Structures are given as structure tokens and as C-alpha cells.
Amino acid sequence: xxxxxxxxxxxxxxxxxxxxxxxxxxxxxxxxxxxxxxxxxxxxxxxxxxxxxxxxxxxxxxxxxxxxxxxxxxxx
Numbered sequence: 001x002x003x004x005x006x007x008x009x010x011x012x013x014x015x016x017x018x019x020x021x022x023x024x025x026x027x028x029x030x031x032x033x034x035x036x037x038x039x040x041x042x043x044x045x046x047x048x049x050x051x052x053x054x055x056x057x058x059x060x061x062x063x064x065x066x067x068x069x070x071x072x073x074x075x076x
Contacts, residue, residue, distance in 0.1 A: 005051055007033075007058045016058055018045050033058055 007014045015034045019042075021027060029045040031054055043057060 005054065007055050009059055009062050014040065014058060014062075016054055018049075031057070033061070 004015070004017045007016055012035065015037075017032050017034065018029060019032055020029050030042045031045045031049070032042045033040045041061060043061070046053075
């Protein structure tokens with residue numbers, strides 16, 4: 001299981017970090033997606049998440065929000 005990785009998408013790099021329930025303030029573990037140290041989004045972490053699954057979730061979210069204004073979804 002991955003705990004941290006970098007995802008590159010359309011020329012930008014995003015750090016993805018797994019945070020436990022107590023660390024994130026969420027009721028369960030989450031994956032936090034950061035760009036230049038700023039939180040962009042987060043989503044629930046599953047115990048069996050591997051690097052490929054996490055990368056697919058992150059890029060899926062980025063693609064799904066691509067048409068929204070960058071400030072609206074946290075991308076810069």
C-alpha cells in the first residue's frame with residue numbers, strides 16, 4: 001500500500017499523501033491531494049489502495065473538474 005506519491009497531470013505535479021483519521025480531521029483515513037503544499041482535494045482511503053488505484057482516482061478527479069474554474073476546485 002502506498003502512503004505517499006507524486007502524480008503528474010498536464011504538466012503539473014500533485015503530491016498525494018495518505019492521512020489517518022486523527023491526522024486529517026476526517027472520520028476515516030483519506031488521501032489528500034496537494035499542489036505546492038496547498039490542499040486541492042481529498043477522498044476516502046481504502047485499506048487495499050495501491051499506487052495505480054490512487055493515481056486513477058486523482059487523475060479521474062482532475063479530469064472531471066477540468067472545465068471548472070481553477071480557483072473553484074483549488075487547482076492553480
